[in-house]
Amino acid sequence: MAKWYQLQGAENDVVISTKVAIARNVKGYNFTVRLTDDEKYEIADKIDEILDGKLPGKFVSTPMVEVGRDLQISLAERNLVSPEFVSFSEGRTLVTTEDESLSIMVCEEDHLKIQSLLPGLELEKAYELADTLDTILDEDLQFSFDKKLGYLTQCPTNIGTAMRASVTLQLPALSMRGQIPRLANTVAKLGLILSGAYGEADNPIGSLFQLSNQVTLGISEQAAIENLKSISLSIVEQERAQRIELMNSLKFQDVLWRSYGTLKNARVISFGEFMESMAVVKVGVAAGEIAIKNERLNELIFTMQPATLNVEYGQSLDRQVRDAKRAEKIREVFE
Amino acid sequence: MLCQNCGNAEATTHIKRIVNGEASQIHLCYNCAEHLGYANMFSGFGFNISNMLANFFPEFTRALPSVDISERCPTCGTSFEEVVRSGMMGCADCYSVFYDKLKPSLSRIHGRATHVGKSGAFEVAPVESPKFEDTISKLKSDLQAAVDVQNFELAAKLRDEINALEGGTDNG
Numbered sequence A: 001m002a003k004w005y006q007l008q009g010a011e012n013d014v015v016i017s018t019k020v021a022i023a024r025n026v027k028g029y030n031f032t033v034r035l036t037d038d039e040k041y042e043i044a045d046k047i048d049e050i051l052d053g054k055l056p057g058k059f060v061s062t063p064m065v066e067v068g069r070d071l072q073i074s075l076a077e078r079n080l081v082s083p084e085f086v087s088f089s090e091g092r093t094l095v096t097t098e099d100e101s102l103s104i105m106v107c108e109e110d111h112l113k114i115q116s117l118l119p120g121l122e123l124e125k126a127y128e129l130a131d132t133l134d135t136i137l138d139e140d141l142q143f144s145f146d147k148k149l150g151y152l153t154q155c156p157t158n159i160g161t162a163m164r165a166s167v168t169l170q171l172p173a174l175s176m177r178g179q180i181p182r183l184a185n186t187v188a189k190l191g192l193i194l195s196g197a198y199g200e201a202d203n204p205i206g207s208l209f210q211l212s213n214q215v216t217l218g219i220s221e222q223a224a225i226e227n228l229k230s231i232s233l234s235i236v237e238q239e240r241a242q243r244i245e246l247m248n249s250l251k252f253q254d255v256l257w258r259s260y261g262t263l264k265n266a267r268v269i270s271f272g273e274f275m276e277s278m279a280v281v282k283v284g285v286a287a288g289e290i291a292i293k294n295e296r297l298n299e300l301i302f303t304m305q306p307a308t309l310n311v312e313y314g315q316s317l318d319r320q321v322r323d324a325k326r327a328e329k330i331r332e333v334f335e
Numbered sequence B: 001m002l003c004q005n006c007g008n009a010e011a012t013t014h015i016k017r018i019v020n021g022e023a024s025q026i027h028l029c030y031n032c033a034e035h036l037g038y039a040n041m042f043s044g045f046g047f048n049i050s051n052m053l054a055n056f057f058p059e060f061t062r063a064l065p066s067v068d069i070s071e072r073c074p075t076c077g078t079s080f081e082e083v084v085r086s087g088m089m090g091c092a093d094c095y096s097v098f099y100d101k102l103k104p105s106l107s108r109i110h111g112r113a114t115h116v117g118k119s120g121a122f123e124v125a126p127v128e129s130p131k132f133e134d135t136i137s138k139l140k141s142d143l144q145a146a147v148d149v150q151n152f153e154l155a156a157k158l159r160d161e162i163n164a165l166e167g168g169t170d171n172g
Helices: A037-054 A069-077 A123-141 A172-176 A180-189 A221-246 A250-265 A271-286 A294-303 A306-313 A319-333 B030-035 B052-056 B080-086 B099-110 B132-148 B152-171
Strands: A015-024 A059-063 A093-097 A102-106 A112-119 A144-146 A163-170 A192-196 A208-213 B013-019 B022-028
Touching: A015 A123, A015 A221, A015 A294, A037 A059, A037 A093, A037 A102, A037 A123, A069 A306, A102 A123, A112 A123, A123 A163, A123 A221, A163 A221, A172 A180, A172 A221, A172 A271, A180 A192, A180 A221, A192 A221, A208 A221, A221 A271, A250 A271, A250 A319, A271 A294, A271 A319, A294 A306, A294 A319, A306 A319, B132 B152
Parallel strands: none
Antiparallel strands: A015 A112, A015 A163, A059 A093, A093 A102, A102 A112, A163 A208, A192 A208, B013 B022
8 A cells, every 4th residue: 555655745845745744642541651561551541442343443552662773763754753662662553544544552652643644735624634533432431631721741842733734845046045944933933933843943854844833732733734824835836936937047056956866866865865855855845847746746855764775675674785776766757 | 063162062952042032052061151141040059061951941940949849740759959950741630730931932032922723632630720811701691692693592591600600709
């Protein structure tokens, strides 16, 4: 079955993916810091039981102690779990659909983090998926809720909706034009955070940024999502405009075709070099000068990462071997 | 992540703020945090500056001897001191047990907001019981609304409820 990141999504020339995560805690249990491993597995068992009864066959539940290190890191590389979630395995369980678009991290920071992941800009749909699963589970598990403070979470910063929605944006043109600091400033005033997805906050690998809501108390899920969507769309427009501008520059055209050459011809390539070249090539794709579908490039962001490649080849590959395998896979896309 | 002030050392202090509806996040290393005065809020209790989540509770690290921080939540046994030190609540009941002490920190993180949006199926003991005055004023506005739409049956019922409540205070 195809994973969610192999499919096409809206605005996928700029928006790589959408994630909605909802934190919940089960009635009658202390918060995660005060639970024994046995109690943590008890919560996971309850979730399994409910899902087996109500949505049979849809979810697979895996205790993290049964997952090898490469696969654990690969899960984090593909945003299915947080890096924190795989920092240790005991007491933790991952519940997920086969395409990985809907999942639950059991006993990360809160008892449940219900998470949906979709390609492109799909905030309403992603929220609907997570919300439906939340409602189904709430009927039996009963999540701790207070009228004034909303859903109660281990860390008081997340109370209220306890929802974090985020979109991953690829902004090569705005980055090259030095527009990121201005943009980060503007969105902060609107209650959002713009931060680098991989690497440094201001200059991340492959110009990949995450835009997410900051406020969880006093704003409804729908309003938070609407806010995030409209600002995302405005950034998408700005990025598109800057991409058109860039194509007028001979200097940029040179960088573009060299990057294209790298991806089409390299025999050995690191993930970082792939991401940098790919971000530039995106501008050429937008201008219609390079005929490659955005979804094929976006998919590579997830599949070309080191641990994910190891998992695909069934072994922890030597770095050079892995860089060669990566180059081979990328050339297939650029044929 | 590197310190946003010096750009040299690893950031160990992370501060989230919402001021006048503007959200911001600052990431600082130990030295810059101390230099910029973010370490001072822990001086009273000698808490470890590198404990990022405790940053949400400066009120209690700024030496308030009158506040009893040794009080414990009867459900999970977490003391308020532990909440301050870790930045983590022990269980859902901690919110109502420590609500009065938490209030300043909560309003600094979230403003004066109260929850809007989805409601859960299960409610814990409310952190704040509805105030008597609020109940009366709600009934009075309901009464006015009923009169406005000429629903006199409802209006009469509401008037009786108000009289009963107000009479109750006079007698009590």
